[in-house]
Amino acid sequence: MRASSLNAPAHDAMPLANRVARFIRLAPDEAALLRTLQSDARTIQRGRKLVAQGKALDEIFIITAGIGIRYRVLNDGRRQIIRFVVPGDIEGFGGSGNALFSMLALTEMVVAPIPYANMMRVLQAKPRLLAKVLMSFYCDVSIDAERLVDLGRRSAVERVAHFLMEMLTRLQAIGLADDHSYQLPLTQELISDALGLSVTHVNRVFQRLRSENLAFLVDQRVVIGDVPGLSALADFDPTYLQPRFPGEIFDKVA
């Protein structure tokens, strides 16, 4: 099992434009506009919070590089990770002055903050562009929905398997994973908090996955030994990760 090198840049210079372009075609000037939005990048050390739940939030973030988690901590300390955030993702939406969730950097991250005020400026110039951004943004919803199915109706092994496959597919889409592996500083605790399991049990699940040559967690790397096997175990159908808008909806507009 080799940990082959990735052919994609670790730092995406135009994550937002690239992301949107995955869903909807962008005109050159639109892409350029998106780039200007990301002018002042901010770097977040690993282990630091980008957003704290309950605190005021007047900007959104485009993730340029690095991996983070969006999560929620309950009164009694239980934590639920809502999603793993990867380059190209947009965080901080959902309206409201106060953040509903926290966001933590798992690796060093680079983000481009966009104050709501600036968004308005862009909107004024190119409302159709905003619509495109929002539309691409909305595709994320299916990821959350699938996670719901996970937590509600799948067993622990299925959940872990499904999660590993989902991350493989998502990271492949942005060039951060090869055929069967990807770099990610996952701990079993993180996985347990994402999947609603206990750390102990996640550990036992991994023992099984390992013994069946399905998946391994080595170093800071997820290596999938048997992609079809893991896929089958997870009942994984990647459709939900490749949303498209029929007829290139925006292109037909004059």
Added chain:
Amino acid sequence: MRASSLNAPAHDAMPLANRVARFIRLAPDEAALLRTLQSDARTIQRGRKLVAQGKALDEIFIITAGIGIRYRVLNDGRRQIIRFVVPGDIEGFGGSGNALFSMLALTEMVVAPIPYANMMRVLQAKPRLLAKVLMSFYCDVSIDAERLVDLGRRSAVERVAHFLMEMLTRLQAIGLADDHSYQLPLTQELISDALGLSVTHVNRVFQRLRSENLAFLVDQRVVIGDVPGLSALADFDPTYLQPRFPGEIFDKVA
């Protein structure tokens, strides 16, 4: 415990405009435009599917009246309800030619189908309006996220309590619930499929809620006997159901 009458219409003539207006101010002409979109309403009998997972889908639906569920059935028959759909909700987005989920009418529903093609026309005329719609639409994400916390980190009683409170709040927002009760054809099976529990166990949870005068399922009606009590049990914080965009983001645009 009285089941007071509702002061809101059962059938909302402008669900989409009303919905968007809850989040973002609409100009009169925009509201009018939204109304024209909903011209040809379609009625769905209770128990019928509006959308079937895997089938092609080339339109979106604005729910005008009635309640439905969006759900997903796994290979082996397990079902997970993703969300309860109420008037004003928009269904069918998420892109892709094939529906990822099914949608079933729990009561007779009235929906306004909007072909993607028409959406394009409107977009062409008023791209900013589409942005508003999408933005309001995006607020739904926080509902899904909260459900995730539910399934991942809350006990059975907490889940049921939280769910009942969520529906109370959501239905109040559209005038379909009074202070402490609402009409909804919930079965224990539906609740179990929404919350990832077994029917048997949901039944036992309700026995407890009943005995503590917290909540009742009578007729086709949910009656909450002790709103603060149920709220506390659920650790319910309605913030996530009232998202706002700071500074009336769209209004400042010339």
Added chain:
DNA sequence: CGATTTCTTGATAGGGATCAAGGTCTGTGG
């Protein structure tokens, strides 16, 4: 190289699933 953090293993317990059946209600048709 001491100190966290993370992983692993073992033992025990419990929340909730599953299985099985009976009861109740509702609508439908004869």
Added chain:
DNA sequence: CCACAGACCTTGATCCCTATCAAGAAATCG
């Protein structure tokens, strides 16, 4: 108007998946 069927609720018994508790390795880090 009654009888029946199907949907829904209830109850009881049992089991098992996964959580908890406890504590020792191993790895990572400053």
